[in-house]
Amino acid sequence: MVFTVPMGEHEVALRASIARAVDALAAPLHALVPARLSGDDYIQLVEEVESLGRIIDALRLRLAGDAESRSDGPIDTFGALGHASAADGLAALAGISVASATSRIHLGRAVTPSLTITGAETPAPHHHIAAAVEDGALGIEAAGVLVRELDGVARRVSPEILDEAERGLVLLAAGTHEHPPLRVDLVRMQASVFIARIDPDGARPKEQRARRKRRLRFGVETSEGLIPVSGLLAGEVGITLKNLVDAHRRSPTFADPDAADDVDVAVDADPRTLDEKRHDALAAIVGAASRAVDAPDLGGAAPAVIVTVTAEALEEPNGFGVIDGLATPVPVASIERLMDTRGHQIATLSPAGRILSLGSVQRCFIASQRRVITARDGGCIIPGCGIPAGWCEVHHVIPHRAGGPTHVDNGVLLCWGHHQKIDSGPWRISMPGGVPHVRGPGHHEWTYVTKARRWRPPLPATG
Ligand SMILES: [Zn+2]
Known part of the structure; x- marks a missing residue:
């Protein structure tokens, strides 16, 4: 549902800020020669640029999260420009692949507030993650991991437990005053352990899905008398071998x-x-x-x-x-x-x-x-x-x-x-x-x- 109301003062201010930031960054970016920086300055600058990047990512997700509803409504924003779908349109606008646009839209929906038919704002489906992304505390990659893991069990776990799990995972991934943020690969590991614990079926659904995919195939003998082998081994079998x-x-x-x-x-x-x-x-x-x-x-x-x-x-x-x-x-x-x-x-x-x-x-x-x-x-x-x-x-x-x-x-x-x-x-x-x-x-x-x-x-x- 799209409401075509005039741009509010916040949106006007945002565009003005972006224009000022783009202006202000151009000269120092051009002059930057990282090799001249001391080790400490280099580290500090990396951290500062990353935090700016996370703000930009949060803005990107917010906008992407609304892309699909713009294609569904009576006024098709992307269709009017000749794009086949929201992902197609976003890919063209942002100069990214359709696959990247699709995953950005998917993650964006999870962290973007939407409007009801009456125009009232409903919070983002994953509001803890949304808040952490907005604060620049949680990167886009870690947010994606958490959304995927939580959505995987959403049908089997009560909303209250899910909400509590989301809050805990965000604290773990984004870090607190006591501990620094986790690296994304560790977030992935921790999140799947965490989720297996709140899932009434434990780790079984994943394992059962994996079990159904196990296979070992012997292909047709090659002209040189070699036998092609392919397959997917169950984890323990593969690791043992x-x-x-x-x-x-x-x-x-x-x-x-x-x-x-x-x-x-x-x-x-x-x-x-x-x-x-x-x-x-x-x-x-x-x-x-x-x-x-x-x-x-x-x-x-x-x-x-x-x-x-x-x-x-x-x-x-x-x-x-x-x-x-x-x-x-x-x-x-x-x-x-x-x-x-x-x-x-x-x-x-x-x-x-x-x-x-x-x-x-x-x-x-x-x-x-x-x-x-x-x-x-x-x-x-x-x-x-x-x-x-x-x-x-x-x-x-x-x-x-x-x-x-x-x-x-x-x-x-x-x-x-x-x-x-x-x-x-x-x-x-x-x-x-x-x-x-x-x-x-x-x-x-x-x-x-x-x-x-x-x-x-x-x-x-x-x-
Ligand atoms: Zn030997």
């Missing part, structure tokens, strides 16, 4: 007794990007989980993945097999790695495809072997790598196809990432006397490695 991945991406636990100073060299020598390291940490977690599932009986339990490869393909350097559920063929090197950790079973088929014989699971390090290798190696043996033993795979140092036995003296722990690259990457492994040694970036001689804390072999004779 993030912490797990981060912890094992960051913490090198290399305890090389003879070359502890080389840790940094070894870490720097890792050419993987952060994203790649995160992926590899996740791969290790997935590997550990799949081993936990079939740990009671590695030989007989259903494997987590089924890989099919012919005996002939295994002998060819460029041979390949297929992983059940994946369209892209997998090279034999990767299949051999999987066979190291999961074992394989030989099936002889007749030309017509009938199963003639089925061997038992072979070539895989069994649980008792894995335990002693873990006691010896303590984790991925590559210097600088922090992946713990439980997440590692057991690698045949002399490949099975080259006659390497499935024996503890020929098996070492490698994380998924290092196991993948062990044939093509910079690290070499040897097992003199059944003791793991590596050579690679930062370790030009064969170096004895272990991450086990309690066990120390006799010093190897290295040159």
